[in-house]
Each structure stands twice: as C-alpha cells, then as structure tokens.
Amino acid sequence: MKAISYARYGGPEVLEYGDVDDPKVGPDTVLVRVRAASVNPVDWKARQGHLDAILPTVFPVVPGWDVAGVVVRSGPAVPEFAAGDEVIGYVRQDVLSGGTFAEYVAAPVRTLAPKPRGLTFEQAAGIPLAGLTAYQVLHRVLGVRRGETVLVHAAAGGVGSVAVQLAAHLGARVIGTASGRNHDFVRGLGAEPLSYGEGLAERVRGLAPEGVDAVFDTVGGDTLKTSANLLVPEGRLASIIDPGVVEYGGHYWFVRPDPQDLRKLSELADQGVLAIHVEETFPLERAADAHRRSEEGHVRGKIVVRVPE
Incomplete structure (x- = not known):
C-alpha cells in the first residue's frame, strides 16, 4: 500500500x-x-x-x-x-x-x-486526539460545571477550539486566549477572546476580577505560572503540555483512547454542538x-x- x-x-x-x-x-x-x-x-x-x-x-x-x-x-x-x-x-x-x-x-x-x-x-x-483531549480534561480532570468561568489557552488551536465549544456546552463562561487575527473565530466558538503575552493577567482580571474557576493550559511555561495565580481559592488547573503543572497543585493529562468518549464526541458533532x-x-x-x-x-x-x- x-x-x-x-x-x-x-x-x-x-x-x-x-x-x-x-x-x-x-x-x-x-x-x-x-x-x-x-x-x-x-x-x-x-x-x-x-x-x-x-x-x-x-x-x-x-x-x-x-x-x-x-x-x-x-x-x-x-x-x-x-x-x-x-x-x-x-x-x-x-x-x-x-x-x-x-x-x-x-x-x-x-x-x-x-x-x-x-x-x-x-x-x-x-x-479524535484533539476532541478526546478536550473532553477528558474538562470532564475527568477539571470537572467543569454550569456557571463556572473557564480560561482556555490557545483557544483557536486544535485542542483549544474544541475545549471552548465543549466548555460552553457545559454551561460555563469561557475566556479564550488567541492572537488578534483569531479573536473573531474564538468568539464564534463561544468564548470571550483575549490576546496572550505580556499583560495577560491584567486582561483576564479585567473580565473576571475574582479569578477563574478552571484553567485549561495548552502552552506551559510562564503562561502556566500566570494561570495558577488567576485561580479562585478552590480553582482547578490542568495542562496537557507541561508536567510542571503539579508544582502549582494542578494535573498533567496525556490523552488516552476511549471508545465511549469518542462516540460521545461523534454524537455532539451530529447534534451541532461540536464543529x-x-x-x-x-x-x-x-x-x-x-x-x-x-x-x-x-x-x-x-x-x-x-x-x-
């Protein structure tokens, strides 16, 4: 072949x-x-x-x-x-x-x-990979609930774009970091877009003065450190890129195959929830x-x- x-x-x-x-x-x-x-x-x-x-x-x-x-x-x-x-x-x-x-x-x-x-x-x-990653982190690691505020990094990317849609479907308020050219795209997915980089903490605080309930990190490094400081006292932090997340009390997740999770994602796509x-x-x-x-x-x-x- x-x-x-x-x-x-x-x-x-x-x-x-x-x-x-x-x-x-x-x-x-x-x-x-x-x-x-x-x-x-x-x-x-x-x-x-x-x-x-x-x-x-x-x-x-x-x-x-x-x-x-x-x-x-x-x-x-x-x-x-x-x-x-x-x-x-x-x-x-x-x-x-x-x-x-x-x-x-x-x-x-x-x-x-x-x-x-x-x-x-x-x-x-x-x-498959992006969808399962987003689904498993939101459900199994972060346990996102209706009414919570979730910060998703790289919200226009493969994993981030799915995470925004799924978090919004769960009833969360979603803030998504992205480059300026992708703000309209991220907004269309269901998130409030913010530029990443210097001044990120202030921009997030401008939208969520009390902090965010959960952070979905796909960047790591300084962004992860900044994110940890944006959480409410009982907030949750997960990263799919930086194992150092455990130093901030968070969880590192490597996606795993799961036919039930994948079937659920397929159903959500057919329902028009996931694009x-x-x-x-x-x-x-x-x-x-x-x-x-x-x-x-x-x-x-x-x-x-x-x-x-």
Missing part, C-alpha cells in the same frame, strides 16, 4: 512517500481504508524522537494517530463494526510503527467510534508539507492529510 513513512528520526525531510507492507488484521483490530488523517504536534515530535523513551519504535514508522475512514473488515473478536461502516479513531498503539498516514490502517477496536454523519471525512479526522475547522488540507504524498505547516504553529483548527479513494 501507499503510505508516508520514515526510517530514522529527523526533520520533515525524513518523510518519504512510497510502498510499505499492508497491515495485518489481528483478532481485536479493524482494517480501515483511510480517507483522511489529521496532523497533531505529537506526530512531528515523535518523528523527531521525543517519544523514544516511552514508546518502542519499529522502523519504518508510518506517522499519524487520527483517522477517518471506512471499515474494510474486522478481526474475529470484533462484532462492533462491519465492512462499509464509516469510523473515526485515535489509533494510538503500544508501539510507534503503523500509523494513519497510509491507505490502510489496522486499528484496535478500542480506538474507534462511528464517524459523525454530518461531517466530511476531513472534518471528522480532526476530532471542526480545517485550515488546510494536503494530499498524502505531501504529508511532509503538512508536518512543516503544523510545526510553524499558529494553526487555526486542524491540518488534515487527505488520502485518495
């Missing part, structure tokens, strides 16, 4: 388009014909070798954990899906090797859920350019790789 792969760690130049072995379908896996796969920062961080300490790597590596596609066949222990079903998945496995930037991927059944009917494959591919903005789409053979675009940062929503039928 055709795929993007890399045989060594490095920059985008190590990504090559060509033939790789077809994936094997085990008892608990589903063979999915990939229609689209979205790019996440973890993809190029893995390509650079930053996950080597926590995940065994088997070269050549096909990158990508997000997928939207069509089931070709299921393993003998998988009654949940049948050929022709449209699915989405956060296909993170225990070994870094067979990813989603390919014509086919063998996805463990625990990573899949039905695709939202109302979204294109490109839009749906943007849900996915795709900033740019690249064909599979130009996945290296998709990685470069993601590494530049300041992406509004998602970057997606399209796989031809």
